[in-house]
Amino acid sequence: MHCSCLSGGGFFVEGECIVGDQSSTYRILIVDDEPDLRNIYKRFLEIEGYSCLTAGDGEEAMSILGRMDISLMITDINMPGMSGIDLLREAVNQYPDVAVLMVSAIDDRKIAVQSLQLGAFSYMIKPVSRNELVINVVNGLRRRFLEIAHRRQSEKLEDLVQRRTRKLLEAKQELVVASEETVLRLAKAAEFRDDETAQHTLRMSHYCRIIARGCGFDAKRCELIRLASQLHDVGKIGIPDAILLKPGKLTADEFTLMKEHARFGFRILSDSRATLLQVGALIARGHHEKYDGSGYPDGVAGEDIPIEARIAAIADVFDALTSKRVYKDALPITAAIDILRKGRGQHFDPGLLDIFLADMEAVNRIRKQFQDSGHQPGIKSVLPQ
Ligand SMILES: [Fe+2]
Ligand SMILES: [Fe+2]
Incomplete structure (x- = not known):
């Protein structure tokens, strides 16, 4: 299903709109060691109706991810302490439903490729314009929706396959027991x-x-x-x-x-x-x-x-x-x-x-x-x- 909105269309998973009109229901975490940048991104996104939190470093970001329901995280790469790449690695590992977008002051192809390979949804180069930010966030949320839907579908299928396999095994086991018992009872008939x-x-x-x-x-x-x-x-x-x-x-x-x-x-x-x-x-x-x-x-x-x-x-x-x-x-x-x-x-x-x-x-x-x-x-x- 699909609905129209300022941010480019809404999508539903089992009746719940996860992108679009209800953008305020999506919590976005902005991680950057520069307070001014954090606040600019926050303002841009709040204008679009998103609810935003900010963190000054990777440790604080991980702590927020552990406590709050975050849909998308935007993180700087070069930060004191835990780098953006380390944060990405940890976040993808522990919170696979969070979409991660990377922001860097350096236009480095290698780091960009590494980020995407680790699971980041996009890589933006500073300065990031309002439009670029919003477009990447909408895109990230949309891709997150598709991935979650795909994961749920796979889990359902896997569950179905497991249940069917279990039933088949039970039926097979019943047949084995029946044939073994038939043999023993046939032997008993002779005895x-x-x-x-x-x-x-x-x-x-x-x-x-x-x-x-x-x-x-x-x-x-x-x-x-x-x-x-x-x-x-x-x-x-x-x-x-x-x-x-x-x-x-x-x-x-x-x-x-x-x-x-x-x-x-x-x-x-x-x-x-x-x-x-x-x-x-x-x-x-x-x-x-x-x-x-x-x-x-x-x-x-x-x-x-x-x-x-x-x-x-x-x-x-x-x-x-x-x-x-x-x-x-x-x-x-x-x-x-x-x-x-x-x-x-x-x-x-x-x-x-x-x-x-x-x-x-x-x-x-x-x-x-x-x-x-x-x-x-x-x-x-x-x-x-
Ligand atoms: Fe005999
Ligand atoms: Fe015998």
């Missing part, structure tokens, strides 16, 4: 059907992360493996109760069918586009494979078994050995470690096993954090099937 507990799933998943971390994987991949490992037995959903819940030893045929849970898990998860479920599929299929090729369902060996599945195999067996079931007590850690060591290079990837056994401190922390509680319906063998 409901046999003796494994949610605590087993949580513990073994954290053991997986310990090994992944020891492999030097980045935090994102470690967390991916931890989450995906929770799905290792999801295929048990497809095993009939008569086999899954059979209290005694399984017959050879029953065991053959039981072993299918690895493939079932793979089939449930493998055609997903989500990386989490793709890794879950690899773990579901490969967590009963053995390093020497004597495992199931595919009998693959060594590095043909995906590393995520080789990691899960160690974590799964260790937790089964060290957990209490109704048909067995938990083995002491040392006994479980002995069993794992015996399987080094046969059942388990030797390098990954070494990594796991090297960080028993972290393993114990997980055991404490996710202790079993209450009754667990138990069945069958000590080792995971």
Whole structure:
């Protein structure tokens, strides 16, 4: 918006006229060590309706800027004590909404350029005529208005971008939580059907992360493996109760069918586009494979078994050995470690096993954090099937 006035037009920011008709609402600070000049400038500007204050040096000017609402400052350059350039530097730094005009007795291009670069709006050479002064003040106030408006607009935009980014992050976080929880609940659905507990799933998943971390994987991949490992037995959903819940030893045929849970898990998860479920599929299929090729369902060996599945195999067996079931007590850690060591290079990837056994401190922390509680319906063998 725009209004006409003696001083060349008024401008509004959010309904407030900041240049023009209401020039008396703009306080101008005149800084010069010569009292006569201060008073001349003051008189010229008061005729135009501006309200003026004066200061004899830079220190006094800074003190006034700190106490009063000043729109524009006109300052001499050569003053005893704080120079006009120093005053400009300080004022621009501490009070960016104040327009600063420089006045100098010396026509020095270098100082003029330096002043403008430091943020002065104009550079006038003494003697300054009334017209020159008023024109520069009107111009300075107009430019101040534009800069303040631009700054406010930028702040608004920045605020808007920040709010939108925050909302997006929140939505993304919600999605992440939802997908992680879906994975855990899917794992729980499988656990409901046999003796494994949610605590087993949580513990073994954290053991997986310990090994992944020891492999030097980045935090994102470690967390991916931890989450995906929770799905290792999801295929048990497809095993009939008569086999899954059979209290005694399984017959050879029953065991053959039981072993299918690895493939079932793979089939449930493998055609997903989500990386989490793709890794879950690899773990579901490969967590009963053995390093020497004597495992199931595919009998693959060594590095043909995906590393995520080789990691899960160690974590799964260790937790089964060290957990209490109704048909067995938990083995002491040392006994479980002995069993794992015996399987080094046969059942388990030797390098990954070494990594796991090297960080028993972290393993114990997980055991404490996710202790079993209450009754667990138990069945069958000590080792995971
Ligand atoms: Fe399994
Ligand atoms: Fe398990």
